[in-house]
Amino acid sequence: AQSVTQPDIHITVSEGASLELRCNYSYGATPYLFWYVQSPGQGLQLLLKYFSGDTLVQGIKGFEAEFKRSQSSFNLRKPSVHWSDAAEYFCAVGVREYGNKLVFGAGTILRVKS
Amino acid sequence: DARVTQTPRDKVTEMGQEVTMRCQPILGHNTVFWYRQTMMQGLELLAYFRNRAPLDDSGMPKDRFSAEMPDATLATLKIQPSEPRDSAVYFCASGLVRETGSAADTQYFGPGTRLTVL
Numbered sequence: 001a002q003s004v005t006q007p008d009i010h011i012t013v014s015e016g017a018s019l020e021l022r023c024n025y026s027y028g029a030t031p032y033l034f035w036y037v038q039s040p041g042q043g044l045q046l047l048l049k050y051f052s053g054d055t056l057v058q059g060i061k062g063f064e065a066e067f068k069r070s071q072s073s074f075n076l077r078k079p080s081v082h083w084s085d086a087a088e089y090f091c092a093v094g095v096r097e098y099g100n101k102l103v104f105g106a107g108t109i110l111r112v113k114s
Numbered sequence: 115d116a117r118v119t120q121t122p123r124d125k126v127t128e129m130g131q132e133v134t135m136r137c138q139p140i141l142g143h144n145t146v147f148w149y150r151q152t153m154m155q156g157l158e159l160l161a162y163f164r165n166r167a168p169l170d171d172s173g174m175p176k177d178r179f180s181a182e183m184p185d186a187t188l189a190t191l192k193i194q195p196s197e198p199r200d201s202a203v204y205f206c207a208s209g210l211v212r213e214t215g216s217a218a219d220t221q222y223f224g225p226g227t228r229l230t231v232l
Contacts, residue, residue: 036223043118043205043223090157100211100219101147101170104157 002027002095006105013081014113021076021108023065023091032094033074034102035065039087047089050074061085086112116140118208118224126230132194135227138187139208146189147207147221148174148181157205163189164211196231203228 003026013019025031032051036044048059055067065076074091088109092102119138127133139146147162161171166183174181178200180192193200207221 034220041225043225044207045223046220049220100145100209100221101159101162102149102157102221103159106156 002093002103004091004093004103004105006089006091006108008108009106010109010111012111012113015083016080019076019078019081019085019110021089021091021110023074023076023105024072025074025091025093026072027093027095029096031067031074032096033065033067034092034094035059035063035074035076036090036092036104037061037087038090038107044090047076051094081110081112083112083114086110116222118206118222120204120206120224120227122227123225124228124230126232127196128232129197130195131231132192133196133200133229133231135191135204135206135229137189137191137206137208137224139189139206140222141187143208143210143222145209145211145219145221146183147209148189148191149205149207149223151203151205151226152201160191160204193229196229198231201229201231 005024034049035047038044047063048057050057050067057065088107090107091105121136145164148160151157160174161181163183183189203226205226206224209219209221
């Protein structure tokens with residue numbers, strides 16, 4: 001079965017510091033991978049997605065993610081975090097066999113300290 | 115700026131009452147998904163539609179939940195009777211899936227309906 005693991009429930013970084021959020025997936029076919037961000041009381045906003053081609057994907061708000069097939073990972077990175085980045089981040093895999101439904105990880109809550 | 119809209123944003127009800135949540139997908143999108151978010155289970159898919167036809171509702175408790183798309187601009191999720199364990203945030207998402215059926219097509223999420231069943 002498809003699954004996504006985000007091993008870090010909470011992460012705290014200082015403003016201006018770099019950020020890496022981990023994501024590992026389990027999927028039998030070529031994965032389609034997504035990162036979404038959710039601010040408190042809000043819906044989910046797509047940050048970036050990978051489906052083929054260049055394994056380094058650029059997204060909105062200065063985020064990027066790298067797909068590593070050998071490690072079954074799709075880690076999200078940002079070189080310099082801003083206080084407004086504090087939110088919850090979800091990694092997801094798209095399951096083509098089931099109408100493109102998304103299987104989400106448990107999420108990582110990012111706190112930014114000034 | 116096209117968005118998915120959901121109503122109501124918040125709903126507090128008593129156990130046993132009927133609850134109906136509504137979603138207006140982005141115009142032109144042909145796929146609608148209903149997700150539920152709880153602290154314990156995280157985000158989980160309840161049901162989804164393509165071209166208004168239900169494709170999978172295996173994530174939904176059949177005895178009390180029902181999902182429909184009366185027309186292309188409205189999706190509904192109904193709970194009857196509601197129970198305290200149904201308390202959650204319910205998200206609707208829509209997307210445009212082409213004939214090739216690429217899972218890379220983006221799903222756009224609404225703001226959610228926060229349901230509290232007392």
